[in-house]
Amino acid sequence: MDASHASELQYFLEQEKQKAVLNELVGKLTDVCWDKCITGTPGSKFSSGESSCLTNCAQRFLETSSLILRRFQSLQQ
């Protein structure tokens, strides 16, 4: 395989890997936040409380992730 073909595949795989990482994050977050926010029987639409809980949950999770990362970094100094 010549170099340009190999690098095209390499770029493609890098893109697909990033998409897969994102999909996994969304999947895990939906799992966790569903359990936290959708406590009763599912209705024919989300209440505004339920949908804002889902959004808040995702944002707070990401903030928590950053916070913990910064803690680890400061512990290593």
Added chain:
Amino acid sequence: MDPFSSPPLSGSAEGPSNEVVMDKVKQQLAQAYAEEFFSTVRDKCFTKCVTKPSTSLSGSESSCISRCVERYIEATGIISRAVITSLPR
């Protein structure tokens, strides 16, 4: 059958073209994702809707499951948007 084999017209002597390989990879990733999503929704909605399994699914259990599937798909969209808008630039 080898998923990467292609008819002589679209391949080269060295094997399948990049495009064929990339398409196959995308297809298989999409398939794996769909299987995992199905599995998650099934587990979540069974837990939510079938609290006391009996000899058949009742009408209310079935409609709960339908609503649950719709809501879970909707939840995935809500979370997806929240994650994408939170991504650092």
